[in-house]
Amino acid sequence: MTETKTGKAGLSRRGLLGAFAATAVTAAPTYSQAAGFLRGAGDVRRIRMYNGRTGERLDSIYWIEGEYLGEVMNEINAFMRDWRTGSQITIDTRTVDIAAAAHRLLEVDEPYMLLSGYRSPQTNAMLRRNSSGVASNSLHMRGQAADLRLQSRSMSQLADAATACRSGGVGRYSGSNFVHVDCGAVRNWGS
Template sequence: MSDQNAFSRRGLLGAFAGMAAISAAPSFASTPAVLTGAGNIRTIKLYNSRTSERLDSVYWVEGEYIPEVLDEINYIFRDWRQNEMRAVDVRTIDIMAAAARMMETDEAYTLLSGYRSPNTNTMLRRSNRGVARNSYHTRAMAADLRLSSRSVQNMYDAGVACGAGGVGRYYRSNFVHFDCGPVRTWRG
């Protein structure tokens, strides 16, 4: 798809987002809380602090993920050290989107770590005892994130309120870990 077509598709989706915000939301009684919190039109704003890449896009509309936007998310989440990319588990993106909505922020998440290749994870484990051997990062199921407009505690509280996945708070390093593994919390 050409950049011009992607841009016009995004413009159309942005207009869709404005109209959908006005309409009533359907009931999601059997849907996990995280998906209900993410909305009928889900957006994500990312800034990769290692590569200076940015994304501000609608990635899901009325039950459909947008493959081109997921490709962009996968690229921003890539292991920049090895230049390796995997498909990010969309449940992690949904948790991030739902938490951002709960925090009522328009700020892009600063992505500190997304996908990590096994080689990168091993290298990081040698210098940091807080890096898990079987990290969800190596399965493209996790993100370490920061917001300048919200505290670690605010982000942690929003993540926990999603009721899905793991949420870790790292006060000294000023970031929060979200993943789509089992529901659990910790302090790093």
């Protein structure tokens, strides 16, 4: 994986919220509202994650001046693959935007710990047999969801930041200390 380094943008949380308020009115209803939080980030969008299962790290600028970078998106697809089977799918850019926007709102440099990105149908079926919290038609199988954790922020703080994006589903899994984010319908669950 290629690591890309960039300086921290000098925009406060208040500035991000102001940028969102100014752009939310014109945003298309089918486009991720998370992009509004990222507009204040300048001409770049960045995602930082690591995977404790594979030991891989990702620190990449994936969007510059209005365009997603195909090569970097391919790296994100590979990083967020089903680590159990090695299979991968195209990750929905809206999911990456939601994760990046929530991360920016939390004002942390620490990368996310990715617990689950893409899941093959086989992996999803196996997890479903072992847990009642796994949906049979999970958005993970479409590359539209991620399960994330931060050491320096509570599960509630991360969930609140993702919810503030008003861009998809946010699930709190307190028993396992992670937050599910997806680019599906706006909804919340868990405690």
